[in-house]
Amino acid sequence: MRVSVFTEPHRGASYTDQLRFARAVEAAGFEGFLRADHYQAMGDEPGLPGPTDAWLTLAALARETTRIRLGTLVTSATFRLPGPLAVMAAQVDQMSGGRIELGIGAGWYEREHTSYGIPFPVVGERFDRLAEQLEVITGLWRTPVGETYSFTGDHYRLADAPALPKPVQQPGPPVIVGGRGPKRTPELAARYADEFNMPFKSVAETAAAYERVAEACERHGRTESGRPPLVLSAGIVVAIGRTDAEAQRRAAPLHVKSALPPEDPVVGSPAQLVDRIGEFAAVGATRVHLRLIDLADLDHLELVAAEVLPQLGADR
Secondary structure, eight states, rough: OOEEEEGGGGGGGGGGHHHHHHHHHHHHHOOOEEEEOOOSSSSSSSSSOOOOOOHHHHHHHHHOOOEEEEESOEETTTTSSSHHHHHHHHHHHHHHTEEEEEEEEEOOOHHHHHHHHHOOOOOHHHHHHHHHHHHHHHHHSSOOTTTOEEEEESSSSEEEEEOOOOSSSOOOOOOEEOOOSSSSHHHHHHHHHHHEEEEEEHHHHHHHHHHHHHHHHHHTTTTTOOOOOOOOEEEEEEOSSSHHHHHHHHHGGSSSSOOOOOOOOOOEOHHHHHHHHHHHHTTTTEEOOOOOOTTTTTTHHHHHHHHHHHGTOOBO
């Protein structure tokens, strides 16, 4: 089982906070550090000191870490044009020596768009734009050096792009597509992604999502095309402790009103988290992203590393 840590800096974290945490993630033996791409907190709290841009942060972390994989869960397709995003991700992949992963989604949190003047189309158009962005980004990365790339869609048009720079990873950094959507999300994952992620839901809901993705892969002939099978991953909200009181203290932020949809956290002991990960493995997951709520709580991170990772045969 591959085990990465996922964080939400929009809840309140400076770059310095994230750097300290990412270094601790690396030292503790986790596979990766992935972060959300949001510009505003989800509840009434201000999220001080304020937002940090996901790709600026990853670029800096690329130079301050040596081993862990770095990425987004997930970049909002509403925030950046696909051509410049392909350039950003390729450059950060170079800066990291080939450790970047691009998680990308349609975007959903209208409030942050309104606050920062970012257009927020209706959901159908957002998914149309996401599909074109995936086509453009992967197309640019796959274009051989010396050739150009052009694309004409309903929302984006590129003419004779030099398709540079090239990422270290070939044909490009792993692309993660995920979410709860029953129709378009599985189709996009089957066509473009290297990993499908089901975020923070029950094992049963995750298993159903994996089945939908498998059916989409079959419809698109993914296996026959010679492409590697999709990595199936699960996101897990984690609040564990050495005692029940410690676990409940860490879970307290989960009870605060938020725009996030209902989730299925693990609140309790390290053994309960091991059991939950085992249940996800039984339905096909080979990677988990553990969402730790407080970036200042390094003891929580160390507890997971000491009591959970050794029981998983984790790829560290």
